[in-house]
Amino acid sequence: MQDFIELANHLADEAGGIISPYFRSSFDIETKDDTSPVTMADKAVEKRLREIIAQHRPDDGIIGEEYGIQESKNQYDWVLDPIDGTKSFIAGRPFFGTLIALCENGVPILGVIDQPILKERWVGATGLPTTYNETPVQTRTCTTLSSARLASTDPHYLKYNLSENLRSASDIMIWGGDCYSFGLLANGNLDAVIEAQTQTYDYAALPPIIEGAGGHMCDWNGNPLTIESDGNLLAVGDIALKDTMLEILLKA
Amino acid sequence: MQDFIELANHLADEAGGIISPYFRSSFDIETKDDTSPVTMADKAVEKRLREIIAQHRPDDGIIGEEYGIQESKNQYDWVLDPIDGTKSFIAGRPFFGTLIALCENGVPILGVIDQPILKERWVGATGLPTTYNETPVQTRTCTTLSSARLASTDPHYLKYNLSENLRSASDIMIWGGDCYSFGLLANGNLDAVIEAQTQTYDYAALPPIIEGAGGHMCDWNGNPLTIESDGNLLAVGDIALKDTMLEILLKA
Numbered sequence: 198m199q200d201f202i203e204l205a206n207h208l209a210d211e212a213g214g215i216i217s218p219y220f221r222s223s224f225d226i227e228t229k230d231d232t233s234p235v236t237m238a239d240k241a242v243e244k245r246l247r248e249i250i251a252q253h254r255p256d257d258g259i260i261g262e263e264y265g266i267q268e269s270k271n272q273y274d275w276v277l278d279p280i281d282g283t284k285s286f287i288a289g290r291p292f293f294g295t296l297i298a299l300c301e302n303g304v305p306i307l308g309v310i311d312q313p314i315l316k317e318r319w320v321g322a323t324g325l326p327t328t329y330n331e332t333p334v335q336t337r338t339c340t341t342l343s344s345a346r347l348a349s350t351d352p353h354y355l356k357y358n359l360s361e362n363l364r365s366a367s368d369i370m371i372w373g374g375d376c377y378s379f380g381l382l383a384n385g386n387l388d389a390v391i392e393a394q395t396q397t398y399d400y401a402a403l404p405p406i407i408e409g410a411g412g413h414m415c416d417w418n419g420n421p422l423t424i425e426s427d428g429n430l431l432a433v434g435d436i437a438l439k440d441t442m443l444e445i446l447l448k449a
Numbered sequence: 450m451q452d453f454i455e456l457a458n459h460l461a462d463e464a465g466g467i468i469s470p471y472f473r474s475s476f477d478i479e480t481k482d483d484t485s486p487v488t489m490a491d492k493a494v495e496k497r498l499r500e501i502i503a504q505h506r507p508d509d510g511i512i513g514e515e516y517g518i519q520e521s522k523n524q525y526d527w528v529l530d531p532i533d534g535t536k537s538f539i540a541g542r543p544f545f546g547t548l549i550a551l552c553e554n555g556v557p558i559l560g561v562i563d564q565p566i567l568k569e570r571w572v573g574a575t576g577l578p579t580t581y582n583e584t585p586v587q588t589r590t591c592t593t594l595s596s597a598r599l600a601s602t603d604p605h606y607l608k609y610n611l612s613e614n615l616r617s618a619s620d621i622m623i624w625g626g627d628c629y630s631f632g633l634l635a636n637g638n639l640d641a642v643i644e645a646q647t648q649t650y651d652y653a654a655l656p657p658i659i660e661g662a663g664g665h666m667c668d669w670n671g672n673p674l675t676i677e678s679d680g681n682l683l684a685v686g687d688i689a690l691k692d693t694m695l696e697i698l699l700k701a
Contacts (some may be wrong), residue, residue: 284623288598288623289636290623290640348540360609371625373624384473
């Protein structure tokens with residue numbers, strides 16, 4: 198696992214170096230979708246990360262947002278999202294992140310969230326404590342929804358009824374975090390993160406980070422996340438919140 | 450005006466020094482509302498800023514979130530919000546800001562947004578170009594709503610119907626920014642920010658910043674903001690968006 202972690206850190210370093218110059222650049226120039234700064238950064242990163250993986254682990258599969266699926270010749274698949282939170286990136290908010298995951302037989306066993314502008318990185322791996330900038334972190338104890346701090350990225354995807362139910366039942370609910378919210382959950386600043394309609398590359402990096410910090414992550418039916426999950430996500434810092442949260446999510 | 454700007458910068462420096470140690474601290478300890486880190490920071494900052502203003506400008510009025518109104522003996526009022534975006538602060542997101550405004554006869558003439566963790570500061574004053582970390586900034590040209598990047602903090606306050614109308618008519622809509630979104634608008638990263646049900650201390654600092662960067666700010670009836678406005682806010686980077694936006698807001 199240490200070799201995998203080293204490679205994942207190397208991939209995140211490379212991604213950050215490519216992304217940073219594009220952040221808050223050229224936003225006064227109207228460009229076509231396929232040549233916008235965010236798309237150029239996205240593609241350049243994924244291309245580079247695929248090269249590095251091919252060099253170090255030629256038989257591993259790769260699932261990326263921009264360049265699709267390269268079939269695995271063993272039990273390993275790397276899952277890449279160069280810029281998770283493209284809207285925040287476009288709006289100049291340093292809240293996007295590079296997501297790098299390694300799955301074994303379709304199950305996430307290693308995940309990295311990297312925020313290259315703020316120089317914040319979370320690394321989680323099965324059986325090891327999650328680290329934030331190399332320091333182990335832990336989720337917070339929170340046993341009741343009424344005292345819980347929730348986050349979700351967009352009320353449109355979550356649906357407005359569900360948004361309102363979650364907001365009124367919790368202590369606070371914040372919006373617009375993307376992958377950064379899962380990092381804050383690992384650090385014990387948030388108690389639950391709820392997302393709907395995500396893709397494999399949006400979530401594969403997250404379960405090892407959340408679980409290595411003492412939290413729990415599942416789909417809205419309570420099942421563990423795999424490469425084939427439906428993309429509706431629940432992460433809780435304290436397992437005591439799981440059933441209450443699932444009840445609200447299933448009623449939605 | 451240069452003396453006022455110097456004093457406002459001094460106030461922001463003091464606020465940042467007090468707030469920073471509280472950020473992401475003690476979040477594992479359950480506390481009563483009145484002794485939570487955010488409340489302690491809020492009160493400590495406002496107390497200190499009131500002392501400094503009393504020392505330099507004893508006749509000016511002060512309107513603060515925590516300690517109420519001190520009547521003005523001249524035409525000037527300082528308006529203070531030590532931590533705008535308390536939910537982001539509580540959740541460990543460096544997206545809150547200290548807001549400092551100076552009003553003359555109830556009209557904002559000077560405003561500061563300060564983000565002490567990321568070391569980002571916007572300063573706007575009537576007749577002067579708005580600066581971001583001491584460099585002049587400008588809003589972006591954007592003449593159609595369909596190409597506009599919008600932001601609002603919370604769909605609950607905006608109301609979900611209006612949120613959905615704005616989202617579907619625009620290019621992108623992001624959530625959860627508080628005062629930081631107005632800074633990004635001044636920098637040309639966003640095109641419009643819409644907020645509902647805010648207080649005087651939430652908005653008084655913003656018009657000089659937006660207008661000094663080439664944008665425009667008003668209430669939902671299109672009127673300029675004063676100390677007595679109703680707290681429904683529209684900021685646009687390009688005045689060409691104003692009428693289209695107001696039409697949608699007035700239908701809500």
